[in-house]
Amino acid sequence: MGQAVKRHAVSDLAATLRSGDWLTRERVRLWCAALLGVSGLALAVVAATSNGMTDYQGRPLATDFSCFWTAGRLVLDGHPAAAYDDAALAALQRATFGPQTPFYGWLYPPFFLLVAALLATLPYPLALSAWLATTIALYVLAIRTILQTAADPATPRERGGPDRLWLLVALAFPAVLVTVGHGQNGFLTAALFGGALAVLDRRPLLAGVLIGLLVYKPQFGLLIPLALLAGGRWRTIAAAAATVVVFAGVTLALLGPEPWRAFLAVSGAVRTEVLEQGVAGWHKLHGVFAWTRFWGGPVDLAYGLHAIVALATALAVVWAFRARVRPALRAALLLVGTLVVAPHSHDYDLMLLGPALAFLITDATRHGFGPWEKTLLAVVYAVPLFTRAVAEHLMIPLGTIVILALLITILWRCTNGGGLAAAPSDSVIAPLAKLPPRPN
Structure with missing residues (x-):
């Protein structure tokens, strides 16, 4: 009798999952509010116990931002x-933050x-605040643009304005706390990449x-050229190339050639130490190479296994952009595939999952969840929290593991998701995409 009850309970749990x-919508609202509240409290404690430059452990506030500044x-x-x-x-970091400061390269x-x-023109606390607030x-603007772009024009605007749950979900995303804690560029990367895919068409x-x-x-940037070429996005390719050339020209004009020589000189050592030897800790990195x-x-x-997975992912992205699958799915595939193909990424780089989830949510809202x-x-x-x-x-x-599972799920939706049933009316995800379309 007891075994039968256990099997029934396991079966019910599996069916629910x-x-x-x-x-449900209410659970997500409560959990995200709790996540955001705990994250805000943790950051407030760190700020209150700091001296404005270093935290209670003597590390620079927002650790990695110290190397930027x-x-x-x-x-x-x-x-x-x-640099x-x-x-x-x-030496400069120790002179600025204290003689026991760990090195941030x-x-x-x-x-x-x-x-x-530009950031270093401001005092460190003000520079950090401005950097985080801006990025x-x-x-947030990129996430809203994704939801606006994918919103169904036939969906009437809800009375009282657009649903705001999306903003809570976006800000409570655990990768946000990780990125703030490091003072890193994950927000900027997610904004540029997600925003570009949102306006691509x-x-x-x-x-x-x-x-x-x-x-x-x-x-x-390994998959982006392949995707654009496969999709025949010639104007986007031209604009991207021109932007890189102008950016490089401005950098060269303002800083001279020496930084470029120094960067090329240390690139090999960085690959050996960070990627191959894992001096920062492989537990901090993601990807098949780091896993191996x-x-x-x-x-x-490690190189061989990474090459196999990267090649398969690249072929999938090329197929998706050539086959003209639904825009939200190909955007999510490119974002997640980028994390798979990149030689290494850190936990703050998981911010790319933010726009990827936004694209998947909008697609599943309109075409159903599998x-x-x-x-x-x-x-x-x-997962960024753990x-x-x-x-x-x-x-x-x-x-x-989770990134690879998400990649496989997106591919499944690309090939088999067209006939899925409509999402249930109490779906927590559905209201997130009900933003009004951008006015003409």
Whole structure:
């Protein structure tokens, strides 16, 4: 009798997870409000126990932002190439934040030195505040644009204005807390990439400019040219190329050639130390390469497995853009595929899952959810909060596993999702996409 009850309970649980009926609107509202409240409280505690420059542990506030600001100071002092000199950068960080400050290296191409220099014109706390406020606003704008673009024009505007649950869900996304804690550029990356894909069909030149500005994250640009070429997006390609050329020209004119020489000189060492040797910790990285090295696989095997998965993902993206699958699905596929193909990504780079989820939500709202999809989307939403701790303590690369599962789900929707039943009326996800269409 007891075994029968257990089997029945397991069967009921599986059925509930499969249908996603547990993911009600009210539960999402409460959980997201709790997430946002706890995140805000944690940040408030850190701010209250800091001295304005360092936290209670003596680390720079928003740790990684310290390398942005100090690299910018070197630019303003007339030594932009010194940002790639670990000794010089570390000395400035210790002089600024204290002699026990851990080293935060500068790994970006010279393009991003222009942004760093602009930030360094402000005192550190003010620069950090301005950086986070601006990039969070851009991220929110990109999510809203995605929802507006994919909204059904036949859906009447709800009385009292558009539903605001989307804003709570976007701000409570755990990757937001991770990115704020690091002071990183995840918001900017998500805004540029997600915004470009949102306007790709309507404003191809603007999409190209936004894509061109992503050049500061070269590891995330591997699939974009393939997708644009496969889709025949010639105006977007031209705009992106022109943006990169202009950006490079401005950087060269303002900073000279030395930063470029220094960047190229250290690139090989960065690949060896960060990617192959995992000096920062493989538990912090995502991707098949990091997974293989994390579990003790040799470098050659890691490259081989990564190449196989990357090639399969690239072929899928090319097919999706050539086949003209639904725009929201091909956008989500490119965003998630970028995380799969990138040689490495950190937990703050999981901000790319934000716009990917927004595209998937809008597609599923209009065309229906498949089995297990609501539950998977909930897991994807939550995973940035746990991925580093689970990898570090349990040796399970949770982030990589979930990203691969999401990629497979998107491919399934691309090939089999057209005949799905309409989403149930009590779906938590459906109201998120009911934003009014952009007025003409």
